[in-house]
Amino acid sequence: MNRLEPGLLRIFRYFTAIAMVYFACLVVYTALDTHRLFSASQGQLYLNLATSLALFGYLSWSWLRNVLRFAYLPLALASATAVPILSNLVFLFEPTASNLPDIVLRSWLLLPILVVPVVIMAWQYPVRFVVYFAIATGGVELALLVRVAGRVDIETLPILGVPIIQAFAFGTVGHIVSHLVTSQRVQRQALLDANIKLSQYARTAEQLATSRERNRLARELHDTLAHTLSAQTVNLEAIKLMIPGEQNEIHAMLGQSLDNTRKGLAETRRALKDLRSKQLEDLGLSIALRHLAQDIAQRGTLSLEVDLPDRLPDLPSQTEQSLYRIAQEALENVVRHANANSITLRLTQNGSNLCLSITDDGEGFDIEDPNVSERLGIRGMAERAALAAGNIQVQSQPGGGTVVHFTVEVPDGARSDL
Numbered sequence: 001m002n003r004l005e006p007g008l009l010r011i012f013r014y015f016t017a018i019a020m021v022y023f024a025c026l027v028v029y030t031a032l033d034t035h036r037l038f039s040a041s042q043g044q045l046y047l048n049l050a051t052s053l054a055l056f057g058y059l060s061w062s063w064l065r066n067v068l069r070f071a072y073l074p075l076a077l078a079s080a081t082a083v084p085i086l087s088n089l090v091f092l093f094e095p096t097a098s099n100l101p102d103i104v105l106r107s108w109l110l111l112p113i114l115v116v117p118v119v120i121m122a123w124q125y126p127v128r129f130v131v132y133f134a135i136a137t138g139g140v141e142l143a144l145l146v147r148v149a150g151r152v153d154i155e156t157l158p159i160l161g162v163p164i165i166q167a168f169a170f171g172t173v174g175h176i177v178s179h180l181v182t183s184q185r186v187q188r189q190a191l192l193d194a195n196i197k198l199s200q201y202a203r204t205a206e207q208l209a210t211s212r213e214r215n216r217l218a219r220e221l222h223d224t225l226a227h228t229l230s231a232q233t234v235n236l237e238a239i240k241l242m243i244p245g246e247q248n249e250i251h252a253m254l255g256q257s258l259d260n261t262r263k264g265l266a267e268t269r270r271a272l273k274d275l276r277s278k279q280l281e282d283l284g285l286s287i288a289l290r291h292l293a294q295d296i297a298q299r300g301t302l303s304l305e306v307d308l309p310d311r312l313p314d315l316p317s318q319t320e321q322s323l324y325r326i327a328q329e330a331l332e333n334v335v336r337h338a339n340a341n342s343i344t345l346r347l348t349q350n351g352s353n354l355c356l357s358i359t360d361d362g363e364g365f366d367i368e369d370p371n372v373s374e375r376l377g378i379r380g381m382a383e384r385a386a387l388a389a390g391n392i393q394v395q396s397q398p399g400g401g402t403v404v405h406f407t408v409e410v411p412d413g414a415r416s417d418l
Contacts, residue, residue, distance in 0.1 A: 004073065004124065005123055005124055005181070008073075008120060008123055008124055009059055011120070012059055012076065012116075012120055013056060013059045013060060015116045016052050016055040016056040016059060016080070017052075017056055019048070019052040019113060020049065020052035020053050020056055023045055023048045023049035023052055024049055026045050027042065027045045027046065027049055030042050030045060043087075044087040047083060047087045048083060048084060048087060048113075051079060051080070051083040051084075054079070055076060055079055055080060058075075058076060058079075059076060073120075073124060077117050077120060077121055080113075080116070080117045081114060081117045081133065081137065084113050084114060085114070085137055085140050085141065086140075111166065114137065114170070115170070115173060117133070118130060118133060118134075118170045118173055118174050118177075119173065119174075119177050121133055121174065122173070122174040122175075122176075122177035122178040122181065123177060123178075123181050126178070127174055127175055127178035127179075130170065130171060130174025130175070130178065131171055131174070133170065133174070134166075134167040134168070134170035134171040134174070135167060137163075137166070137167065137170065138163040138164055138166055138167030138170075139163075140163075141162070141163035141166065142160060142163040142164070145159060145160050145162075145163065146160065200314065218272045221268065221271070221272055222272055225268055226265065226268050226269065226272065229261055229264050229265040229268060230265060232261050233258065233261050233262060233265060236254055236257055236258045236261060237258065239254060240254045240255070240258065284312070285312055285315070285320045285323060285324060286308045286309060286310070286311075286312050286347070288324060289306075289308060289323070289324065289327055289345065289347065290306055290308055292324070292327060292328055292331065293306050293327070293331060293343065293345045294306075296331040296332065296334070296335055296343075297343055299335060300334065300335035300340075302334070302335070302340060302341060302342055302343050303341060303342040303343075304342070304343050304344075304345075305342070305343070305344040305345070306344075306345050306346075307344075307345070307346040307347070307348070308345070308346075308347050309347065309348070309349070312347075313349075313354075313410055315354075315410070315411075316388075316411065318387060318388050319354075319388045319390075319408055321384075321388075322384045322385060322387060322388035322390060322406075322408070323347075323354075323356055323388075323406065323408070325381075325384050326356065326381050326384055326385065326392065326404070326406050327345065327356060327358060329377050329380065329381050329384075330358040330381070330404040331343065331345070331358060333377065333402075334358075334360045334362060334402075337362075337363075337365075338360050338362025338363055338364075338401075338402060339362050339363050340360040340361050340362030340363075340401070341361055341362075342360065342361050343358065343359070343360050344357075344358070344359040344360075345357075345358050346358075346359075349410065352409055352410055353407050353408065353409055353410065354407070354408050354409075354410050355405065355406070355407050356404075356405070356406040356407075357403060357404065357405050357406075358403070358404045359401065359402070359403045359404075360401050360402050361401045362401055362402060363398065363399060363401075364396045364397050364398050364399055364400045364401050364402055365396050365397075365398060365402070366396075366397070366398060367394060367395070367396050367397070378394055381394075381404070381406075385406055385408070388408050389408065389409065390406055390407055390408030390409070391406070391407050391408075392404070392405065392406045392407075393405040393407075
């Protein structure tokens with residue numbers, strides 16, 4: 001697992017800092033109490049102190065995380081687990097090594113230290129890793145006790161069962177933590193999905209509100225300014241006809257005013273056209289492509305085959321615009337230049353790619369002829385494809401018809417099986 005759970009390293013560092021302070025205090029107290037600097041028990045304390053200090057530095061060094069990546073956390077967990085367990089081996093060299101209750105007591109003193117790696121492991125990894133951990137730690141502890149006891153009988157059985165109980169305890173704690181973390185992940189994902197849907201809804205509502213406002217403004221301008229300018233043009237034409245021809249200066253001024261009014265009317269109509277919502281915005285890509293193909297086929301008296309999905313993934317606006325405009329340019333070329341009898345328009349999804357293809361049975365052309373390519377707007381289609389980070393291919397030959405392929409990658413969050 002590459003991404004660490006939020007807050008996990010901070011908690012792990014906090015634990016190692018507390019363990020470091022704890023073992024440091026024990027080292028100082030034991031040295032003052034026994035007036036010795038080294039014994040088996042002190043060796044265990046030194047080893048755990050050094051491990052805690054090293055772990056704290058390891059977890060605080062972000063550079064190591066970038067270098068080790070997947071192995072970063074497992075190495076820390078292995079150190080935090082193996083050292084406390086194996087440090088119990090030092091008691092085999094003490095005169096009291098055969099004292100089983102003393103060995104068990106000292107191993108249980110390390111139980112709180114081992115619980116933290118269990119929690120960290122269950123927090124980050126699946127619960128089966130906690131089971132492996134519990135079996136491994138219990139097995140090491142059991143092997144150590146059997147080595148010390150030298151026998152398995154009714155007297156040693158209660159003590160030898162302690163590692164088994166410890167393993168069950170670790171497994172239970174890990175299962176609980178894993179269940180809670182899994183529930184939290186599910187809730188977090190559900191919240192993320194809800195936020196995405198809410199964002200999409202808000203974006204759709206905003207686009208709809210914008211579309212309605214643009215249409216309202218277009219209607220008002222059409223009913224007021226456009227009508228006024230049209231009436232003004234008619235009045236100026238009438239006045240120009242009423243004035244005698246010898247009034248050259250007045251005719252020139254009226255001609256200039258008439259030209260300005262016509263230009264204003266043309267600009268107003270252009271603005272109205274831009275203000276009105278486009279089919280792509282109102283109907284969506286799939287329906288807009290279908291209407292576009294049907295209109296062009298009807299205008300050119302062509303038979304039409306359309307293969308479009310009922311539902312498309314959410315696409316960036318630039319991608320939708322490129323798909324629509326490339327289809328529009330290719331279909332217009334068929335009507336104007338191909339002398340075709342039929343058109344086929346298909347939009348399919350192949351893995352992570354969305355593929356648009358437009359095929360006709362027309363005259364075709366030499367794809368190597370730059371004059372023909374320029375006349376058919378192939379360069380413009382290629383530029384539109386580049387804006388959407390897509391790829392366009394035009395296949396044609398004289399007498400063999402033309403096929404236009406446009407392929408664009410679908411964003412990860414928008415991919416779906418079509």
